[in-house]
Amino acid sequence: MPDFLEALSVAKRYGGIVALSDATLKARSGEVHALLGENGAGKSTFIQILAGAVRADSGSITLGGERFAVRNPEEAQRLGVAAVFQELSLIPDLTVAENIFFRREPLSPLRTARAGAMREATAELFARYRFPAIRPDQELRRLTLAERQVVEIAKALARDPRVLILDEATSALAPRETEWLLGLSRDLAAEGKLVIYISHRLGEVRRIADRVTVFRNGATVAAYDTASVDDDTIIADMLGRQMERLYPERRNTTTGRIALSVKGLSVENRLADLDLDLREGEVLGVAGLQGHGQRELFQALFGAARASGAIEVWGKPRTIRSPRDALSGRDGLALVPEDRRNHGLLLAKSVRENLTLSVVKRFTRFGLTDPKREAKLVDDMIAQLRIKAGSPEQAAGTLSGGNQQKVIFGKMLLTDARILLLYDPTRGIDVGTKGEIFTLMRDLAARGYAILFYSSDLAELVHVADRVAVLRYGRLAAILEGAENSEHQILRAAMIDTRAA
Amino acid sequence: MNLARHRSILFAYLGLILLLVVTGLVAPGFLSPTHFRSLAVLAAFIGIVALGQTFVVIGGGIDLSVPWVLNAAAVLMTLFAHGQDAPLVWIVPLLLAAGTLVGVVNGLGVGLFGVPPIIMTLAVNVILQGGILVYTGGAPPATAPAAIQFLAVGRIAGFPVIVLLWIVLAIVATLLLSKTAFGRYLYAVGSSATVAEFSGVPTLRTSVAAYALSGFTAALAGMLLTGYSGQAYLGMGDPYLFTSIAAVAIGGASILGGSGHYVGTIAGALVLTVLTGLLPALNLSNGALLVVYGAVILVTVALASEALTDLLPRRRARRIS
CATH class of the missing domain: 3.40.50.300 (P-loop containing nucleotide triphosphate hydrolases)
Incomplete structure (x- = not known):
């Protein structure tokens, strides 16, 4: 099966700081693909490039065999890439449904938003993916952080994306909602979508990811089938080997007190x-x-x-x-x-x-x-x-x-x-x-x-x-x-x- | 005092000098010793109210309750004293304490309960206004006792008593700001309450003290002003809301807190007074006079504000890496 998403040697600098030097990721549709790396390894920059929020300096990306060079998030979404970031993008004063359809509201002939249609569409979406109990007409500010995270996921799914990127999406979730999200990821993959899953929780990765790609210092250092690799190898890949003479000699000066x-x-x-x-x-x-x-x-x-x-x-x-x-x-x-x-x-x-x-x-x-x-x-x-x-x-x-x-x-x-x-x-x-x-x-x-x-x-x-x-x-x-x-x-x-x- | 770091104060005095020169050219009689003495007396009232305001503003707050703290002290003093000097022995300390207490309430509302300073002090102002109206039934109270009149308009060796009092207060305020732990804490709280808190500064106590001082000086000014006009009347404190804040701003304090000094506020009070005295010479109607007065203060504050001084060439702070 050919790779659906293929990113080759993607690089990005911010002034003198190299955020990505050589990022490569190949993923098939119908799989959950985990992206791992320490803080600062370049995972965020990479997915921001996929989501259209940041433009790469060099490298090539193809999606479904076609060149993927988007200038903004709108374009990325039109091509079927939706991302759920750690920072939430929801508006507290709007309802759940209004947030999900923000700037894509179904309009009446008078160009006003059709609230009823939005509520129905939201309810349908929730039913289809068995969302935890959240009412479409609830005001967002009344929701907990975990519930808002769930709404954020719903907002991404409402566009029926071909690629869904989840960046540390479970970090705000309670165990039950986490279970739901893990199940959802598998279901989406079964529907033939590609889920790119970023998490520090190796346990979760092991349960749902078909493959993993590891980033270190802005470059891809390894890619595996999850089943064929152990945790220690992945951790060693994330850390790499760094030798620096930065540290003073350590003498034990601890007393009993x-x-x-x-x-x-x-x-x-x-x-x-x-x-x-x-x-x-x-x-x-x-x-x-x-x-x-x-x-x-x-x-x-x-x-x-x-x-x-x-x-x-x-x-x-x-x-x-x-x-x-x-x-x-x-x-x-x-x-x-x-x-x-x-x-x-x-x-x-x-x-x-x-x-x-x-x-x-x-x-x-x-x-x-x-x-x-x-x-x-x-x-x-x-x-x-x-x-x-x-x-x-x-x-x-x-x-x-x-x-x-x-x-x-x-x-x-x-x-x-x-x-x-x-x-x-x-x-x-x-x-x-x-x-x-x-x-x-x-x-x-x-x-x-x-x-x-x-x-x-x-x-x-x-x-x-x-x-x-x-x-x-x-x-x-x-x-x-x-x-x-x-x-x-x-x-x-x-x-x-x-x-x- | 380090002048380089108090540039805006320097600007306030340059502005004052400029204003005096212009005044001397436009209306030569204006700067006669007699006239100048009466200007100093008027400036003293603004200066005293603005003393407490300076502390509050440096601490990052604002005190909008000064008009009716001032007015309440004035009205209550005349009501209690019935024109007699003897009761002042307890009336004056009592009312100064009451003014201070109002400040403490302001400070606690802001510091402990997190009410925004504008809302807290404005509410207290309205409450005091209502309370005084109810208490007096809206009728103007009796005249000021002679002893208070002496403090406000009397002279010692030709020197106005109130100006002497102002000088003493100015020295105390300057010491407090420049030479005490309280002063340090106040600038720290006004610069960043969080950093101050993380540095072990008693932030609540510090901001409460600033509001308390503002209540104290407003009450003091109220009683002195009664002596000046010979009686207390409702609404006598209203002009001091604007002038006390304007004096602080002209004096170079950032309205956001953390900077400024009473030395600058003194210049601010003098600038405002000279302006007020100068404008009638323009032969304008009362309404037009207010328009010009407001506009001139606006321009003066804008000139003195950080935004503008930042545009002027400044000794560049060296960045060392």
């Missing part, structure tokens, strides 16, 4: 009953696929999210209601947040004001700030972290990303807190500064700090952390140390059930 002990920590339904111990002098890595509770863990520990459970800091029970609570005192916890620009820095304010924002009281005498004492704190920290700024009065927003991150580190290091919560501290930072930050982390650990370290880059966890806690569905899936602390094992624990639940 427990800095932070978390018992039964739960945050809504995102983090469930988590137990974790962080020791003095230790860098404890946290890993997990996107949205498996890492963010909630850090927010809860810093008092930025409501949580239940018990937290002990340096052996004493502690309740943390706000970041101010968390930061205060010698038994404090300091956070380097994920979002530098919106959570970390006052961009328009000077490096000096940013650095000392959390410790203004320290150079205040008789109610008035003392510029000399402040200057000393600032100068010392700029020197210690080698922050490259024209002067302490330079606006923080004009620094490079790496130096902005150093300012946030400096602000937190000036506090008395000796437990550091670092959430993806090297994201979007140049390699040189990354190295400096890793060295700083190991130095701080050696000085008795205790560091909880999340990174979206597994290699960092493997090379910098002493142990790695892997989260899956908001639960602790594994704690890996020593030889077990490898990218392979982390990804395995994050994706596959390694122990009975």
